[in-house]
Amino acid sequence: MTDALAPAIALLASGRCRREVLAEVLAGFGYRLVFIDGPERLTPAQLGSIDTDLWLLDVSDECEAIDWLLDQSDVPVLLGVGDTPEADSEDYPRWKRQLYNKLLPLIGAAPGGEAPTMAPASTPNAPACVWVLAASLGGPAAVKAFLDHLPASLPVAFVYAQHIDATFEAQLPQIVGRHNEWRIINCVPGVGLAPGEVLIAPIERSMQFGGDRQVQMRDAPWPGPYQPAIESVIDEVMRGFAPACGAIIFSGMGEDGVAACGRLRQSGMEVWTQTAESAACGVMPQAVQDAGHSSRQGTPEQLASAMRDWLEQEWAVAH
Template sequence: MNETPVPAPAIALLASQPAKRKLLAEVLGEFGYRVVFANEPERLDCAQLAAVSTDAWLLELSEESVLAEWLLEHSPVPVLLGTGEVPDRHSEDYPRWKRRLYNKLQPLLGNPPAGQAPSMSVATPSPSGLPAARCVWLLAASLGGPAAVKSFLDALPADLPVAFIYAQHIDQGFEYKLPQILGRHNDWRFFNCEEGSRLHEGEVMVAPIRRAIEFGPGGEVRLSDQPWPGAYQPAIEVLLDELVKTFSPDCGAIIFSGMGEDGVAACGRMHEKGMPVWTQSAESAACATMPLAVQLAGFSSRQGSPEELAMAMRNWIDQELLVAL
């Protein structure tokens, strides 16, 4: 009995430049995905986008695009923003660009069906084949956090031997949009937390809003049936203690823009054990209450703008982590 072939995941493409739209359609086909929509954005409206049946959107539009804003708010499927500048086809950077693009699509869509493997001159590692993260930092934020954390990650290369857990006080409806929003203009691999998830180098795991988590002996995520204790979702205080328990001493925390004082006491415990706790500077934060509370308590060993903290992270890895490898 012949089995019905499994259709390849579908992608809808919006790109303002015709040449780039054509190239992206070709590359997506090489990967084994189906391009089901590839039109000029200038001729479309939101109602036409709503009628498209797809598994994901790939957008290459201007920052002020009304269509991009509408899709980010209303699309029921993942939206990937930006593919980066495309190198010359004959350059050694071109296969690397293809690999980065595939590594962003694969977590959202899964692998193409058997027999439709991507055609790339550089082998594409699967997420499970990436090196396990030896060093894990928590990026904690509340009001003004997404913009600050994005600026930090945009300024930080994704090939460093580090992974991040991103804890953001935010409405649950935006939890699954954070990877799409923050992954634009950088090569970090974002994913929403699931049971059994493990962190690998170059990854950013978004902490769940409604369900508390802890880590098993191998660093795997264990999702609780219970909500986070206390007033904050997720509870930065709890996550910091879990981070230290599982990944100490190769861990740290950065407290970005936000309201409230969630995590201050846990930052103190982390600081006492000699692990780095950094904070966004008050003048660069949209809301300085949360980082300032850690600073005033004497637990922050470094302050700076998101870009300055990214530079400090590179130096910390060079001086503290790579020396020990």
Template sequence: MKIEAALGVISSDPLIRKGLTDFAERFGFKLENSCSPESIESGDVNNDEHVDCWLVDEAAFETPGTCFEAFLEDLDVPVIYGLERFSSDTDVLEREWNSLLKKLVQHVFHPEQRAEFDVWVLGASLGGPEAVKAFLDELPENLPVCFLYAQHLDEVGSRALLDVIGRDAALQVFALDGVTLLQPGAVYKMPVDSSVEFVAGTCFKTDSPWVGSYRPSIEELLRKVSYAFGQRANVIYFSGMGEDGALIANDMARRGSRVWAQSAQTCASAAMPESVISQRICERIASPSDLATLLKALYQTK
């Protein structure tokens, strides 16, 4: 589910307002109102009913008068206080934006009130679309897990992939669109042109390339998913060339995540799953349809 929110900004600092405008554009939010506390004091700003959350800077509370405080007290939507100028350093700015995004998601959408669910990364390369389609076609729509599908492809092939794997699947299949609140019973195709981040149960593009030579990088994705979801992060290695994702597999298994793999004899190219099978950490090794049967059995017994 794409998160949509209309934001209101209160600040006398044009750089803060500019930074929050950039933030809204970066994550696909609508900037409904941007004003100074002085304009509120003068009565030029109404309590906008279309704003889902107000962002207020630290210096706004130094504004003389009582209208500004009364304005805030009358709001019936969340307010995030204490904002300052964003850094000009790109890496620091990304962390600051992620921190603000986390606060916004928590204030507006309360993800902590949702039931927790497992996340499964489906990693694949050569022969992957056929294998993953056979796997997904066997799964019911009410399976209480979320899938992140990382398939090595160029951009042209990636655009057609959604139609291929979702044609006969009961699960819903999505491409990332803005800030996406991950949901159980859904498959999210990871982008080729950008790496992703996970914040407060959401996933979004970073607009930075994947690390390494693979697009998308299964290794990078697994590191981020494992960090974000802990033991709820799991992985299945499907048909593919190379060893993308093999380095982190042992760490995930040691931390309690499930590591499964497609059996070599059912792969168009067995190099990727065999790079993990050879580590003797795979809990299950089977054909795509049998892996689906095993996954259904796992969650039917919970």
């Protein structure tokens, strides 16, 4: 039986079968389901009367309920959980793990629940390469535009290092993942990277990749004045995945990451930058370009197109 003190989830999903599958999985995690329905005909007053710790939205179309919750909800809103694989497929345990990883930083674990095994991604599911998406001021909008224009079916995964207050860390998956198919996950120990995933670099704790390429969290903070330290994130990804890695520097203030971008380029790996004209703050990408480390420049949309071409042509030919 679900613990009465377990975090509460209100589920708003299209399709009865979809709701039943999600409700069963969430209950297995130990969470309380306090509301289950479709988005049709629900008024803001009805939504506001529901006492919950989190809204989980899995709907196919935009509607008034979604807009109201995203703008007015006092509790976290998790939008989208990805396509649910068949229960007997190899992808099903990974899908459950990804869903749990999204819930954990938002509402915590449920007492008495069963957490899915944090197994590393199997070799066939490993990404061809891992790139760092680095940003500061104005970064979420730029990174979202990049991901919105890039198919999640490509053989690549990303580590997203965003200078941001730690109180907003849990919201980044919703901010940059809305309207695209990328699986955006907050960082927890033991998680591995698979194609189509974006791992949020933690703010208050540093991380590294172990020999099995799984995330290892450190108790120590990131070195230097920035949290997370883009410099260190790039170095960790390079240490864990080189030569199958690269970096894109988006909108931001400061020069965090410039030296690490130089190390990437010296090792023959790609470094791309958002054009200063298209950035809310062009200081950070311009600093990388002025240092001579940027091998390609463009708007987020142009960089997405270049990434697709690079993966399908240059990377495929070279590897």
